[in-house]
Amino acid sequence: MGRSSKDKRDIYYRLAKEEGWRARSAFKLLQLDQEFNLFTGVRRAVDLCAAPGSWSQVLSRKLRSEKRNEEERKEEVKIVAVDLQAMAPLPGVTQIQGDITKVSTAQEIVRHFAGRPADLVVCDGAPDVTGLHDVDEYIQAQLLLAALNITTHVLKPGGTFVAKIFRGKDVTLLYSQLRVFFSEVTCAKPRSSRNSSIEAFAVCQNYSPPQGYAPNMSNPLLDHSYDVDFNQLEGPNRIIVPFLACGDLSAYDSDQTYPLQLDASQEYRYTPPPPASHPATLSASLSSAQDQPTGQRRLPPTGSRRLPPTGSRR
Ligand code: SAM
Numbered sequence: 001m002g003r004s005s006k007d008k009r010d011i012y013y014r015l016a017k018e019e020g021w022r023a024r025s026a027f028k029l030l031q032l033d034q035e036f037n038l039f040t041g042v043r044r045a046v047d048l049c050a051a052p053g054s055w056s057q058v059l060s061r062k063l064r065s066e067k068r069n070e071e072e073r074k075e076e077v078k079i080v081a082v083d084l085q086a087m088a089p090l091p092g093v094t095q096i097q098g099d100i101t102k103v104s105t106a107q108e109i110v111r112h113f114a115g116r117p118a119d120l121v122v123c124d125g126a127p128d129v130t131g132l133h134d135v136d137e138y139i140q141a142q143l144l145l146a147a148l149n150i151t152t153h154v155l156k157p158g159g160t161f162v163a164k165i166f167r168g169k170d171v172t173l174l175y176s177q178l179r180v181f182f183s184e185v186t187c188a189k190p191r192s193s194r195n196s197s198i199e200a201f202a203v204c205q206n207y208s209p210p211q212g213y214a215p216n217m218s219n220p221l222l223d224h225s226y227d228v229d230f231n232q233l234e235g236p237n238r239i240i241v242p243f244l245a246c247g248d249l250s251a252y253d254s255d256q257t258y259p260l261q262l263d264a265s266q267e268y269r270y271t272p273p274p275p276a277s278h279p280a281t282l283s284a285s286l287s288s289a290q291d292q293p294t295g296q297r298r299l300p301p302t303g304s305r306r307l308p309p310t311g312s313r314r
Pocket of ligand 1 (some may be wrong): 021050052053083100124143187
């Protein structure tokens with residue numbers, strides 16, 4: 001039985017049709033709101049990866065439907081929806097067609113919120129699945145991190161970020177990364193999200209970036225052209241990775257050339273290099289070289305080299 005016929009039997013699919021939602025996903029955001037009160041006091045929101053637009057519909061209906069000072073309130077509400085694909089217009093929703101992993105798209109979103117940050121950012125982004133689970137999980141994680149980076153530019157302190165997350169093996173790492181920016185992070189699974197699906201939603205509340213953190217559009221995750229001088233970064237924005245040199249000064253230097261130190265008890269015999277045209281020939285030649293007596297090898301075995309005493313090496 002095909003997937004579409006299964007969808008048609010699905011209760012949320014039918015409810016979405018009845019209630020006029022563009023996709024059954026609308027219920028995921030509605031159920032997340034039931035649990036976390038996502039929309040209370042929200043006037044400015046961003047919907048990343050929004051097409052066909054059911055989450056934007058939810059935002060539009062919920063944020064614009066409050067009764068008090070209706071006209072004034074409608075004026076004040078700002079919703080920006082972004083997707084690779086175009087979608088049909090929605091009342092009160094500004095659309096941007098673009099890739100959220102691109103700096104140019106991120107900058108366009110930021111422009112819409114210049115001076116007045118958003119209260120809520122949601123991202124239901126999902127890449128086209130390849131069927132290779134590890135690859136799909138990795139791409140999903142990169143999409144979430146791209147969304148997080150945009151969020152750090154537009155979200156107000158104390159604001160909320162909701163993003164689709166795959167409950168794969170990297171979920172703990174992503175959780176820790178989100179916890180750097182939000183004091184509360186919950187992985188939630190709405191009833192309308194199928195149990196058979198690996199998807200869940202990270203509900204990140206109380207945006208509180210590290211002291212001194214400066215959002216940076218030139219994040220290498222977003223763009224491979226590093227157009228920022230990393231030496232200019234300061235405080236928590238600049239991490240200098242320490243390297244530890246191991247081994248004492250009497251150990252061999254791998255950049256030096258040392259004279260061959262052969263076993264004096266054996267006569268030296270030259271062995272010509274093996275023809276290395278084919279990898280199989282090469283590995284066969286190498287293994288036969290290993291079988292030769294010590295004196296015939298081109299490289300002395302470890303035991304015959306004069307190495308520094310073991311105790312002085314790490
Ligand atoms: N929340 C939407 C709704 O309720 O209608 C459904 C979103 S759909 C599951 C996932 C969307 O992510 C697709 O429309 C896809 O085009 C979008 N997407 C995937 N990668 C993207 C990217 N790099 N930039 C922008 N949108 C992306």
